[in-house]
Amino acid sequence: MEVFYYMVFGILAAVVAAAELSKSNKDRINTPSTFNVFKNNYLFVYSLMMAGDWLQGPYVYYLYTTYGYGKGDIGQLFIAGFGSSMLFGTIVGSLADKQGRKRACITYCITYILSCITKHSPQYKVLMLGRILGGIATSLLFSAFESWLVAEHNKRGFEQQWLSITFSKAIFLGNGVVAILAGLLGNTLVDALALGPVAPFDAASCFLTIGMFVILFTWTENYGDPSESKDLFTQFRGAAVAIASDEKIALLGAIQSLFEGSMYTFVFLWTPALSPNDEDIPHGFIFATFMLSSMFGSSLASRLMARQTPRVESYMQIVFAVSAASLLLPIVTGVCWDSGVLFSYLFYVVVPSPNFANFQQFLVAPSNVKGGSISFAGCIQLLGFCAFEACVGLFWPSIMKMRSQYIPEEARSTIMNFFRIPLNIFVCVVLYNVDAFPMTVMFGMCSLFLFIACLLQRRLMAISDKPKSEDRASMKERDSEAEPLNI
Numbered sequence: 001m002e003v004f005y006y007m008v009f010g011i012l013a014a015v016v017a018a019a020e021l022s023k024s025n026k027d028r029i030n031t032p033s034t035f036n037v038f039k040n041n042y043l044f045v046y047s048l049m050m051a052g053d054w055l056q057g058p059y060v061y062y063l064y065t066t067y068g069y070g071k072g073d074i075g076q077l078f079i080a081g082f083g084s085s086m087l088f089g090t091i092v093g094s095l096a097d098k099q100g101r102k103r104a105c106i107t108y109c110i111t112y113i114l115s116c117i118t119k120h121s122p123q124y125k126v127l128m129l130g131r132i133l134g135g136i137a138t139s140l141l142f143s144a145f146e147s148w149l150v151a152e153h154n155k156r157g158f159e160q161q162w163l164s165i166t167f168s169k170a171i172f173l174g175n176g177v178v179a180i181l182a183g184l185l186g187n188t189l190v191d192a193l194a195l196g197p198v199a200p201f202d203a204a205s206c207f208l209t210i211g212m213f214v215i216l217f218t219w220t221e222n223y224g225d226p227s228e229s230k231d232l233f234t235q236f237r238g239a240a241v242a243i244a245s246d247e248k249i250a251l252l253g254a255i256q257s258l259f260e261g262s263m264y265t266f267v268f269l270w271t272p273a274l275s276p277n278d279e280d281i282p283h284g285f286i287f288a289t290f291m292l293s294s295m296f297g298s299s300l301a302s303r304l305m306a307r308q309t310p311r312v313e314s315y316m317q318i319v320f321a322v323s324a325a326s327l328l329l330p331i332v333t334g335v336c337w338d339s340g341v342l343f344s345y346l347f348y349v350v351v352p353s354p355n356f357a358n359f360q361q362f363l364v365a366p367s368n369v370k371g372g373s374i375s376f377a378g379c380i381q382l383l384g385f386c387a388f389e390a391c392v393g394l395f396w397p398s399i400m401k402m403r404s405q406y407i408p409e410e411a412r413s414t415i416m417n418f419f420r421i422p423l424n425i426f427v428c429v430v431l432y433n434v435d436a437f438p439m440t441v442m443f444g445m446c447s448l449f450l451f452i453a454c455l456l457q458r459r460l461m462a463i464s465d466k467p468k469s470e471d472r473a474s475m476k477e478r479d480s481e482a483e484p485l486n487i
Contacts (some may be wrong), residue, residue: 004379005285007384012292029165029306035158035254039166041218043173045105048211049141050174052112054182055204056134058287059190063197067122077131079428084135086360086424092136093417094236097224101107101148101413102215108140109212114329116208143416150404150412151222163404167397168302175396180288195258224410239414248406251460255421256372256399258453259320261426263392266327268430274378276439281374286382293386297393305401307427312398313461317454319398323391324450329384329408330443333377402460437447 031039064074096104111133118130153163189199241251275281304315374382407415430442 001323002373004382005282005289008382009285009289009292012296012386016292016296019303021295023303029162031162031165033328033412034063034156035162038152038156038158039162041214042166043169045211045214045219046145046170047178048174048207048214049145050178051182052109052116052204052208052211053138053188054142054179055200055207056116058183058186059197059200063119063201064127065198067127069124073124074354075431077127077432079431080128081131081135081138082424082427082431085130085139086135086421086428086443088136089139089143089417089420089424091236093413093415094138094411096140096144096147096410096413099145100221100223101151102219102221104140104144105148105215105219106212108137108144109208109215111206111376112137112138112206116205119198129427139417139420142420143413146400146403147412147416148219148222149222151224151409152220154409155222160404161339164305164397164401165302167208167400168298168305171298171393171396172295172302175393176298179291179294183287183291224414226413236414239411239418242408242411242415243284243418245405248460248463249415251456251463252399252402252406253415254422255320255453255456255460256419257422257426258449258456259323259395259399259432260420260423262323262327262449264423264427265430265442265446266385266388269439272439273381273443274374274385276378277376279378281378282311290389293389294393297390297395298397300390301394301397304396310400311461315463316398316402317457317461319391319394320450320454320457323388323395324447324454324457326384326388326391327443327447327450329381331440331447332381 061074064077092104092107114132115130115137118126121127149166150163153166154160186200187205189195189203190197193199243253270286271281274286304310305312329405369481403412403416
């Protein structure tokens with residue numbers, strides 16, 4: 001089965017290369033040099049920020065185990081990270097809109113560097129502080145940078161369509177190329193150079209420091225609402241009112257939470273799904289394969305968004321449907337396993353044959369057999385998981401594009417962090433009850449959420465097709481109701 005990993009990786013690498021090299025003029029948008037300089041500057045910074053994040057991911061759990069902490073203690077550390085992102089995310093998002101997005105991006109760098117420094121201490125309280133700082137930094141990473149980009153793009157007078165170029169390239173590089181290179185670098189530092197599991201965190205600090213200085217000397221400041229100074233509570237309330245009063249924003253938030261909640265749950269589940277009997281699987285190589293799939297998705301997204309049709313709201317319905325189907329595979333293979341066992345025994349009764357009697361071995365190893373290579377069912381699941389990662393690659397630039405269209409500029413960071421509140425609650429609940437439910441139930445729940453996201457996306461598509469005149473009329477009506485009478 002080891003050849004299977006190389007075959008999947010090689011095919012995906014060839015597909016990604018072919019997708020990039022085969023882009024026609026219809027798939028490309030000609031842009032002036034001024035925009036290209038701006039875009040490349042942002043992509044360089046964003047790649048450095050993502051390198052700092054990706055270097056840490058594969059080694060957080062491993063580092064905690066080397067300090068002697070068990071699964072329960074590590075689970076509490078992870079919950080602290082997601083919990084701090086939920087509690088402080090909206091606050092730091094509001095501060096980003098009020099105090100400036102450039103300052104928020106610099107704050108991200110400083111906060112994440114401090115989080116990396118805490119990894120040198122084996123003390124549980126220090127590690128807990130590091131997780132809290134990491135949660136705050138994550139909120140800034142997924143709100144402040146995008147908010148700065150959209151505001152700066154519009155301030156410089158660039159065409160709205162050009163945003164899709166920056167979004168798709170950012171995901172292709174940050175969640176694809178950089179993720180693979182960061183994994184290889186981390187593996188070299190820990191294994192080849194034997195610098196220990198804390199070495200990737202030190203390397204992440206270096207990348208974050210470089211990116212921080214680039215931001216300091218090349219970025220300009222922009223704000224959520226420069227026309228008036230609002231206090232934090234007023235800004236927070238305004239963002240909540242915007243979500244409650246605009247169905248498009250509420251739908252977008254629900255869609256994002258459902259998809260990202262399923263995605264983060266998948267991060268915890270794919271390893272036991274592919275090795276239910278402790279099969280020997282190459283985790284790093286599989287991770288690189290997933291990142292290649294994500295690169296293919298982002299490449300496909302850039303091709304789709306460069307054209308007038310299909311619209312983002314349209315093709316994302318298919319993306320959510322495919323992702324829901326791909327996460328059903330662990331359940332389907334489980335049913336096939338039960339059916340395969342029954343079939344093999346029935347056939348053995350009629351036609352005794354060791355080949356068919358051992359048909360169950362072809363599907364998955366029995367529960368009392370440990371180790372060995374990946375099963376046939378695991379191979380099928382791996383292909384499905386690659387399809388899901390391709391959907392992830394499609395999702396990120398597409399959701400960024402829709403956010404730039406529907407979220408008001410004055411409270412962009414605040415609203416984007418509002419979206420992460422249900423996401424973080426969901427992930428914390430999953431982490432807390434990860435041993436309470438069978439794995440098939442967890443995958444079934446994720447698939448259901450993705451199917452609901454598909455239905456909500458269909459609703460968003462229908463609303464976005466309404467004539468803009470109706471939207472303007474409804475806005476004027478709301479404004480007239482909100483204005484006080486001057487007597």
